[in-house]
Amino acid sequence: MNTSTGPAERRTHTEQGIERKQQLLDAAAVLFSSKGYANTRIADICAAAGVAKGLVYWYFPTKEELFAELVRSMRLQLRRAQAAAMDPEADPLTRIRQGTEASVVFMAEHRAYFALLDVERSQDELSGRGSDVADVLREGSDVYATDVVRLVRDAQQQGLVPDGDPQLYAVGVLGVVSSFSHALRNGSLDVDVDELAAFVGGWVMRALAGETVAR
Amino acid sequence: MNTSTGPAERRTHTEQGIERKQQLLDAAAVLFSSKGYANTRIADICAAAGVAKGLVYWYFPTKEELFAELVRSMRLQLRRAQAAAMDPEADPLTRIRQGTEASVVFMAEHRAYFALLDVERSQDELSGRGSDVADVLREGSDVYATDVVRLVRDAQQQGLVPDGDPQLYAVGVLGVVSSFSHALRNGSLDVDVDELAAFVGGWVMRALAGETVAR
Amino acid sequence: MNTSTGPAERRTHTEQGIERKQQLLDAAAVLFSSKGYANTRIADICAAAGVAKGLVYWYFPTKEELFAELVRSMRLQLRRAQAAAMDPEADPLTRIRQGTEASVVFMAEHRAYFALLDVERSQDELSGRGSDVADVLREGSDVYATDVVRLVRDAQQQGLVPDGDPQLYAVGVLGVVSSFSHALRNGSLDVDVDELAAFVGGWVMRALAGETVAR
Amino acid sequence: MNTSTGPAERRTHTEQGIERKQQLLDAAAVLFSSKGYANTRIADICAAAGVAKGLVYWYFPTKEELFAELVRSMRLQLRRAQAAAMDPEADPLTRIRQGTEASVVFMAEHRAYFALLDVERSQDELSGRGSDVADVLREGSDVYATDVVRLVRDAQQQGLVPDGDPQLYAVGVLGVVSSFSHALRNGSLDVDVDELAAFVGGWVMRALAGETVAR
DNA sequence: TATGAATGAGTATTCATTCAT
DNA sequence: TATGAATGAATACTCATTCAT
Numbered sequence: 001m002n003t004s005t006g007p008a009e010r011r012t013h014t015e016q017g018i019e020r021k022q023q024l025l026d027a028a029a030v031l032f033s034s035k036g037y038a039n040t041r042i043a044d045i046c047a048a049a050g051v052a053k054g055l056v057y058w059y060f061p062t063k064e065e066l067f068a069e070l071v072r073s074m075r076l077q078l079r080r081a082q083a084a085a086m087d088p089e090a091d092p093l094t095r096i097r098q099g100t101e102a103s104v105v106f107m108a109e110h111r112a113y114f115a116l117l118d119v120e121r122s123q124d125e126l127s128g129r130g131s132d133v134a135d136v137l138r139e140g141s142d143v144y145a146t147d148v149v150r151l152v153r154d155a156q157q158q159g160l161v162p163d164g165d166p167q168l169y170a171v172g173v174l175g176v177v178s179s180f181s182h183a184l185r186n187g188s189l190d191v192d193v194d195e196l197a198a199f200v201g202g203w204v205m206r207a208l209a210g211e212t213v214a215r
Numbered sequence: 216m217n218t219s220t221g222p223a224e225r226r227t228h229t230e231q232g233i234e235r236k237q238q239l240l241d242a243a244a245v246l247f248s249s250k251g252y253a254n255t256r257i258a259d260i261c262a263a264a265g266v267a268k269g270l271v272y273w274y275f276p277t278k279e280e281l282f283a284e285l286v287r288s289m290r291l292q293l294r295r296a297q298a299a300a301m302d303p304e305a306d307p308l309t310r311i312r313q314g315t316e317a318s319v320v321f322m323a324e325h326r327a328y329f330a331l332l333d334v335e336r337s338q339d340e341l342s343g344r345g346s347d348v349a350d351v352l353r354e355g356s357d358v359y360a361t362d363v364v365r366l367v368r369d370a371q372q373q374g375l376v377p378d379g380d381p382q383l384y385a386v387g388v389l390g391v392v393s394s395f396s397h398a399l400r401n402g403s404l405d406v407d408v409d410e411l412a413a414f415v416g417g418w419v420m421r422a423l424a425g426e427t428v429a430r
Numbered sequence: 431m432n433t434s435t436g437p438a439e440r441r442t443h444t445e446q447g448i449e450r451k452q453q454l455l456d457a458a459a460v461l462f463s464s465k466g467y468a469n470t471r472i473a474d475i476c477a478a479a480g481v482a483k484g485l486v487y488w489y490f491p492t493k494e495e496l497f498a499e500l501v502r503s504m505r506l507q508l509r510r511a512q513a514a515a516m517d518p519e520a521d522p523l524t525r526i527r528q529g530t531e532a533s534v535v536f537m538a539e540h541r542a543y544f545a546l547l548d549v550e551r552s553q554d555e556l557s558g559r560g561s562d563v564a565d566v567l568r569e570g571s572d573v574y575a576t577d578v579v580r581l582v583r584d585a586q587q588q589g590l591v592p593d594g595d596p597q598l599y600a601v602g603v604l605g606v607v608s609s610f611s612h613a614l615r616n617g618s619l620d621v622d623v624d625e626l627a628a629f630v631g632g633w634v635m636r637a638l639a640g641e642t643v644a645r
Numbered sequence: 646m647n648t649s650t651g652p653a654e655r656r657t658h659t660e661q662g663i664e665r666k667q668q669l670l671d672a673a674a675v676l677f678s679s680k681g682y683a684n685t686r687i688a689d690i691c692a693a694a695g696v697a698k699g700l701v702y703w704y705f706p707t708k709e710e711l712f713a714e715l716v717r718s719m720r721l722q723l724r725r726a727q728a729a730a731m732d733p734e735a736d737p738l739t740r741i742r743q744g745t746e747a748s749v750v751f752m753a754e755h756r757a758y759f760a761l762l763d764v765e766r767s768q769d770e771l772s773g774r775g776s777d778v779a780d781v782l783r784e785g786s787d788v789y790a791t792d793v794v795r796l797v798r799d800a801q802q803q804g805l806v807p808d809g810d811p812q813l814y815a816v817g818v819l820g821v822v823s824s825f826s827h828a829l830r831n832g833s834l835d836v837d838v839d840e841l842a843a844f845v846g847g848w849v850m851r852a853l854a855g856e857t858v859a860r
Numbered sequence: 861t862a863t864g865a866a867t868g869a870g871t872a873t874t875c876a877t878t879c880a881t
Numbered sequence: 882t883a884t885g886a887a888t889g890a891a892t893a894c895t896c897a898t899t900c901a902t
Contacts, residue, residue: 053867056894058866104339171394175390199380210421269883270883602848608820658861695861696862698864699899700862
């Protein structure tokens with residue numbers, strides 16, 4: 001209904017427009033991650049960005065879509081950071097460690113923003129009303145999982161990781177990264193970021209490839 | 216706030232009353248975990264429980280408190296399950312493994328209900344308005360953490376776990392359990408529960424005590 | 431989306447509730463017909479009925495549905511008035527005249543309310559957003575049309591009305607009634623209601639059965 | 646209000662400007678008549694005309710005025726068509742018939758545009774906020790009414806139409822034309838335009854001058 | 861003239877909570 | 882205890898209109 005000129009529909013923005021849009025995204029990121037999605041009003045975002053209440057809708061069709069765009073953007077950056085950190089020449093296990101460490105560092109550096117992704121955990125919060133933001137979130141997780149699964153499989157073929165469902169290993173790797181990042185964000189940890197990254201890297205390595213001492 | 220005759224103030228319930236309350240808790244659990252806290256309306260809960268809209272407030276002072284009660288109850292049961300699974304005679308590392316496996320199994324058996332605790336991750340969603348539900352959640356996590364930290368410390372003293380901040384190890388243990396449980400709930404995994412529990416147990420053991428093969 | 435306990439869904443109302451609902455309908459009728467649908471705010475209706483802003487939604491799912499219910503109710507009453515006025519023994523032409531006159535009288539007596547049906551004319555005003563209120567309106571008109579078409583056909587068979595598409599005659603009959611009613615409501619006419627009814631009755635009779643003097 | 650340099654104040658337009666203005670009027674006509682006044686957004690009109698959102702205000706001071714201009718223009722054309730169709734030599738009754746038939750034909754030929762005038766019926770929709778568009782509409786109707794009243798009066802003096810309030814007869818004539826036009830536009834009728842015009846002409850003639858057969 | 865951006869008042873609807881019975 | 886009704890604050894979204902360029 002109203003398929004024609006709906007707002008924010010593939011608009012072309014001027015340079016100034018792009019800037020504005022970014023301002024809004026930034027403001028939204030800060031607010032969403034500090035007060036949560038539900039407790040952040042569109043009006044808050046506008047106020048924070050110093051613009052009038054209606055302007056968000058020039059750039060984003062809905063609050064949810066604004067959120068989704070934020071998530072996509074974060075994810076893109078994270079993947080770039082991971083890619084940059086992984087030595088293409090290295091063995092898969094090492095690559096996993098590098099990706100892991102890079103993720104921890106990246107998330108630490110973008111603490112504020114990354115709190116957003118905690119929502120990945122409670123997808124349903126948003127999917128409740130049949131929105132397709134849930135899709136964005138689900139897709140996103142899948143991408144990482146696929147990546148890690150591939151690496152684990154490679155590592156297994158090279159005998160670096162014991163047999164077993166690669167899917168399981170992947171869940172372990174991804175989950176642990178996000179757990180530590182979360183703890184860091186929450187202030188429950190009081191460590192240097194690099195130290196933490198190293199620790200998580202080690203943790204994952206041991207969990208994937210370690211020999212357990214006699215039980 | 217609520218100094219006088221406010222409703223639901225340590226009420227004494229008749230037998231039927233207790234039953235009703237449980238009905239409400241059950242209905243709430245299902246709805247909260249499937250649609251999320253924010254998307255579940257008091258009215259929904261009442262409808263699901265087959266009672267009139269006003270009745271919730273006879274048993275619970277607020278929606279938040281209803282939620283909190285649910286969380287407390289789950290947590291209590293989980294701790295009982297853990298306690299039951301941990302051999303008091305065993306060494307700390309083994310106890311961690313036992314607790315870990317018990318947790319996975321328990322969470323699997325209470326999938327529906329446990330999705331609730333995913334919210335722990337996004338505490339801020341609720342704490343936004345200065346409620347004290349956030350406190351309940353925070354406390355809860357702390358309890359587990361304290362437990363595990365103690366066990367890790369013991370294990371370190373016995374040389375079963377390498378030196379290092381016990382807090383860090385604890386985050387790793389707890390995070391991994393919840394990650395796997397989450398994945399299980401989400402259907403991303405297709406394994407037998409016991410198998411999964413064993414896997415997670417092994418994972419934690421290796422991560423805590425494993426020797427990494429030469430890099 | 432939210433198929434379960436949506437508001438105002440086949441609610442059973444207490445006696446008091448039914449009364450309230452009527453109060454709201456009454457208030458709405460007055461406002462809609464004096465200020466138009468678009469210019470009447472839900473808040474206005476509540477204020478006029480002396481209740482809180484949210485209450486409408488206990489009785490009606492949406493503003494549109496409230497409107498539709500109003501229309502249905504008016505229509506029902508009109509049809510009753512028509513039925514009561516038409517002598518079952520009389521010939522079809524006479525019956526048309528009786529129905530016509532009764533309609534004029536009825537609409538005059540319910541001026542305020544009936545202004546609502548002017549909207550029948552601009553169905554699209556409401557159907558714009560894909561609502562199904564438009565359906566209600568369209569259906570309604572059809573009912574009358576069907577009735578009249580039948581009567582015209584009968585009259586033709588009895589030689590009381592010349593041959594020709596009964597549909598056309600029906601449009602003429604219905605249109606003329608609503609035109610006169612509209613004019614009456616608007617104050618452009620300054621006649622006694624019964625006089626007007628007689629005039630319209632005569633007009634329709636002549637138009638249907640009259641012989642035109644040589645051209 | 647709008648004493649100084651307000652936009653669209655008796656502007657003089659370049660040739661291109663006039664063209665643009667017409668484009669806007671055309672687009673508006675289509676949209677208004679298909680979706681209704683209220684459901685047509687300025688933005689829609691611009692999109693349909695292929696211009697930027699702000700431009701309308703260079704040519705028209707307000708949405709209402711744009712609408713009014715459209716109405717005025719239609720009306721002018723209709724009156725011209727009527728005038729052209731009415732034989733100045735003919736008797737008043739014949740002139741009414743000619744005007745009637747011309748109106749039906751004209752409205753049929755401008756279906757899309759003419760749906761607009763249906764709004765005349767629900768003036769209040771627009772007049773709600775004290776606008777003066779209502780005035781335009783009211784004036785318009787009056788013009789026709791005055792015309793017809795004069796013709797009827799003449800006809801009565803010549804004994805072509807029985808005595809009775811000319812105002813009443815006028816309402817009948819005008820109403821019937823618009824009823825049939827409306828039905829035609831709505832697709833409820835499936836007749837040839839000329840046929841319809843003839844029918845309406847006949848209908849009006851009989852209603853005005855016909856002798857009713859014995860009741 | 862023309863454009864894209866910005867403004868801000870206006871409003872339907874939701875929903876936790878309270879109340880009378 | 883239980884119910885249906887009532888309250889009212891809160892908020893996403895719309896859209897006519899204005900503005901800077």
